[in-house]
Amino acid sequence: MEDVLQRLAEVSIRQQQIAEHLATRLGRTEDELAAVRAAAAQRVPLPEPRAQATRLLPKMTADDDVEAFLQVFENTAHREGWLEDEWARALAPLLTGEAQRAYFSLPLTSADSYVEVKREILARLGLSPVSAAQQFHEWEYKPRVPARAQAAELSRLAQHWLLAGNPTPTQVAERVVVNRLLRALPRAHRQAVGMRDPRDVRELVEAIELADAVHPSGAGDRLCYFEDGKGFSYTAEAEYSTLMVESSGSVICCLC
Structure with missing residues (x-):
C-alpha cells in the first residue's frame, strides 16, 4: 500500500514539474511574439507603387516609343515587386497625350486592369494586333537603314501580331491562316468577312459562307x-x- 501511495506522489510531482515547464515556455513565447510585433510596428512602411513609379520613371513624352515605354514600366514593376493589381494605378500618372486619353476613356472596372489599359493605349495609337499584322505585311526593306534595326522592327511587329494575349502554338498558326486567307478573298468578301472580325479558322469559314450567300460567286470586277x-x-x-x-x-x- 505504501508503495502505491509513493508511486502516486511521484507521478503528481512529475506532472507539476511538466506544467511549470510549459508555463515558462509559454511566457517566453509570448514575450518573443510581443517583441516581433513591436519591431514590425517600428518599421518604415514601403511606399505604394503609384508614388514609387513617379519617383523612378519619367513621364511619357511625344517622342517616346509607347511599346518601349510600357516595357520599361513592366520591368520596373517586376523589379520592385509591385502587385499586378496596382500596375494600372501606378502607370496612370506617367501617361500624357493620346495614351492618357485612352486611359481615362475606359470604364472604372477596365481602368483598374493593366492588361485592359495597355490594350486600349496600343489600339488608340494604331499598335493593336490587327494594325501590327497590317504593318507586317506592308513592311519593305530600306537599303539605307541598318539591317539589324530593320530586323528588330519586323520581329517586334510579328510578336505584337502573333503573340498578343499569350496564345498557344495552335492559336498562333490559326492567326497566320486567318490573315492569309482573309487577304486572298475578293474585295467584296474581304469587306464583309472583315466586319465580323473572325478570330479563328472556324469563325472565318462561317463568315465566308455567309458572304457567299450575299455576294454570289463570280460577281467580281x-x-x-x-x-x-x-x-x-x-x-x-x-x-x-x-x-x-x-x-x-x-x-x-x-x-x-
Missing part, C-alpha cells in the same frame, strides 16, 4: 462600256447601289 467605246470597271458592290456615271454619252448596261 466587270467591265462596262459607253456607247463611244470607252470602258470603265465596277466591283460587285455596284450591284447593291445605283450606278451613277457623269458623262455625256449613255452607258450600255453590263449588269445583265
Whole structure:
C-alpha cells in the first residue's frame, strides 16, 4: 500500500514539474511574439507603387516609343515587386497625350486592369494586333537603314501580331491562316468577312459562307462600256447601289 501511495506522489510531482515547464515556455513565447510585433510596428512602411513609379520613371513624352515605354514600366514593376493589381494605378500618372486619353476613356472596372489599359493605349495609337499584322505585311526593306534595326522592327511587329494575349502554338498558326486567307478573298468578301472580325479558322469559314450567300460567286470586277467605246470597271458592290456615271454619252448596261 505504501508503495502505491509513493508511486502516486511521484507521478503528481512529475506532472507539476511538466506544467511549470510549459508555463515558462509559454511566457517566453509570448514575450518573443510581443517583441516581433513591436519591431514590425517600428518599421518604415514601403511606399505604394503609384508614388514609387513617379519617383523612378519619367513621364511619357511625344517622342517616346509607347511599346518601349510600357516595357520599361513592366520591368520596373517586376523589379520592385509591385502587385499586378496596382500596375494600372501606378502607370496612370506617367501617361500624357493620346495614351492618357485612352486611359481615362475606359470604364472604372477596365481602368483598374493593366492588361485592359495597355490594350486600349496600343489600339488608340494604331499598335493593336490587327494594325501590327497590317504593318507586317506592308513592311519593305530600306537599303539605307541598318539591317539589324530593320530586323528588330519586323520581329517586334510579328510578336505584337502573333503573340498578343499569350496564345498557344495552335492559336498562333490559326492567326497566320486567318490573315492569309482573309487577304486572298475578293474585295467584296474581304469587306464583309472583315466586319465580323473572325478570330479563328472556324469563325472565318462561317463568315465566308455567309458572304457567299450575299455576294454570289463570280460577281467580281466587270467591265462596262459607253456607247463611244470607252470602258470603265465596277466591283460587285455596284450591284447593291445605283450606278451613277457623269458623262455625256449613255452607258450600255453590263449588269445583265
